[in-house]
Amino acid sequence: xxxxxxxxxxxxxxxxxxxxxxxxxxxxxxxxxxxxxxxxxxxxxxxxxxxxxxxxxxxxxxxxxxxxxxxxxxxxxxxxxxxxxxxxxxxxxxxxxxxxxxxxxxxxxxxxxxxxxxxxxxxxxxxxxxxxxxxxxxxxxxxxxxxxxxxxxxxxxxxxxxxxxxxxxxxxxxxxxxxxxxxxxxxxxxxxxxxxxxxxxxxxxxxxxxxxxxxxxxxxxxxxxxxxxxxxxxxxxxxxxxxxxxxxxxxxxxxxxxxxxxxxxxxxxxxxxxxxxxxxxxxxxxxxxxxxxxxxxxxxxxxxxxxxxxxxxxxxxxxxxxxxxxxxxxxxxxxxxxxxxxxxxxxxxxxxxxxxxxxxxxxxxxxxxxxxxxxxxxxxxxxxxxxxxxxxxxxxxxxxxxxxxxxxxxxxxxxxxxxxxxxxxxxxxxxxxxxxxxxxxxxxxxxxxxxxxxxxxxxxxxxxxxxxxxxxxxxxxxxxxxxxxxxxxxxxxxxxxxxxxxxxxxxxxxxxxxxxxxxxxxxxxxxxxxxxxxxxxxxxxxxxxxxxxxxxxxxxxxxxxxxxxxxxxxxxx
Numbered sequence: 014x015x016x017x018x019x020x021x022x023x024x025x026x027x028x029x030x031x032x033x034x035x036x037x038x039x040x041x042x043x044x045x046x047x048x049x050x051x052x053x054x055x056x057x058x059x060x061x062x063x064x065x066x067x068x069x070x071x072x073x074x075x076x077x078x079x080x081x082x083x084x085x086x087x088x089x090x091x092x093x094x095x096x097x098x099x100x101x102x103x104x105x106x107x108x109x110x111x112x113x114x115x116x117x118x119x120x121x122x123x124x125x126x127x128x129x130x131x132x133x134x135x136x137x138x139x140x141x142x143x144x145x146x147x148x149x150x151x152x153x154x155x156x157x158x159x160x161x162x163x164x165x166x167x168x169x170x171x172x173x174x175x176x177x178x179x180x181x182x183x184x185x186x187x188x189x190x191x192x193x194x195x196x197x198x199x200x201x202x203x204x205x206x207x208x209x210x211x212x213x214x215x216x217x218x219x220x221x222x223x224x225x226x227x228x229x230x231x232x233x234x235x236x237x238x239x240x241x242x243x244x245x246x247x248x249x250x251x252x253x254x255x256x257x258x259x260x261x262x263x264x265x266x267x268x269x270x271x272x273x274x275x276x277x278x279x280x281x282x283x284x285x286x287x288x289x290x291x292x293x294x295x296x297x298x299x300x301x302x303x304x305x306x307x308x309x310x311x312x313x314x315x316x317x318x319x320x321x322x323x324x325x326x327x328x329x330x331x332x333x334x335x336x337x338x339x340x341x342x343x344x345x346x347x348x349x350x351x352x353x354x355x356x357x358x359x360x361x362x363x364x365x366x367x368x369x370x371x372x373x374x375x376x377x378x379x380x381x382x383x384x385x386x387x388x389x390x391x392x393x394x395x396x397x398x399x400x401x402x403x404x405x406x407x408x409x410x411x412x413x414x415x416x417x418x419x420x421x422x423x424x425x426x427x428x429x430x431x432x433x434x435x436x437x438x439x440x441x442x443x444x445x446x447x448x449x450x451x452x453x454x455x456x457x458x459x460x461x462x463x464x465x466x467x468x469x470x471x472x473x474x475x476x477x478x479x480x481x482x483x484x485x486x487x488x489x490x491x492x493x494x495x496x497x498x499x500x501x502x503x504x505x506x507x508x509x510x511x512x513x514x515x516x517x518x519x520x521x522x523x524x525x526x527x528x529x530x531x532x533x534x535x536x537x538x539x540x541x542x543x544x545x546x547x548x549x550x551x552x553x554x555x556x557x558x559x560x561x562x563x564x565x566x567x568x569x570x571x572x573x574x575x576x577x578x579x580x581x582x583x584x585x586x
Contacts, residue, residue, distance in 0.1 A: 086110035139388035152375030159301035171224035245295030346399030506580035
């Protein structure tokens, strides 16, 4: 019988090739598909560094999203499969995960879903939900609360250690690269970036996978897990209470003045509810650990009983803010997500308060299930639904304003909005700006044809001011070479933000010692979007000024102008 080789001990174990190879073998056998996705992530990052701008932007986005979703979804599937101990569940979950990642790639590449802010909101929600699924065990089964809490703390511990490894390796590479550059003049930035991807990304990711605990293993809390519980008690809990006091004071102010809450309160309440749930979960460590001090257990018990209760008035304030705006402006993707979180938070808080021995893992798992389902289900995710709702709202508004056939031109859109009531026009302009993005216009292409990005402020002013912004297209052939009869042509422009009154419908200004008179009243009234160059005389000479672009802002309440921007060409004889 062969005698097994002695295992390295102490620091030798940390740097032992035998141990590192064994750890890699365990990672590959335990998280096979996740390891494959991690390798693909790394290879794509290196490819992108070495060959930038080879692929279209939309393809690059699709690859990044698909690889990230595949990595997170497969990892969550493996961990939950280990908990249930059923290979059939793991196989089904992994298959669905790969299909979801592939579907996301196809959807993005084929532009079935517009890459506007709604898309990235949905994608971020899916990522957060996956992270929650990885950090918490499923709520099913009869696993003791102490083991569930310990598993999550081990995941947090692994995350913190991974960040330390990442920082140390990245700093080491930076020092080596800087030294080679200073001493030998060697600086290969692409090589350095590739090494950062490997040593600052891939290797720490493998370390994280290796440190992930088995959900069904019995372990004892270590000093770091106890430190995390102490962090929740001594840091998070006081901060949460202080912030809740601030929000309560604001709530009292709203009630006293009988006014509507600021729309940003929805994100503030979302943040404090998340912190409260994390704090309550972290404090479970004192209730699970028999060696905890009675005072710490008392704090944990009080927080467990009263903190969720204290969030209810804030959730009500959040409901007023979000549902009032939905009633006023309609649904969007972000409002769908916030409203869903608000409803989910009510149910989660009610469960914690009513259940005799609530399973907080059930709260985390329900969050993961709800937000993954509303983010990645083709055709039924909030991104698709929100985009469709906003598009239908724009169709209805423009159809009611007389538009019979879509898509319409950008100039026709501006004329239609001008004829609509200001508030209604502002809503339509805001919806179009929401649907559009800098890189992809597929969500607005069925409505309006426009090569550039649509901005609300270009279509409708937030105030009731009359605004005109026109610019003529001048070709070089009309100005160069200098036409016969002219001595020279000089480009001039000037912007002024000072208020002024028009004199007999005109405004005299000076640009580089050239005095001209602009018919501002006629320009602000005509709003001619097919603006042709306007020739005006230059005072004190036979020269003329060809006006090619002007921006005017008229304050109708005071009958004054408060902004003028002029550009054009001085034609000197």
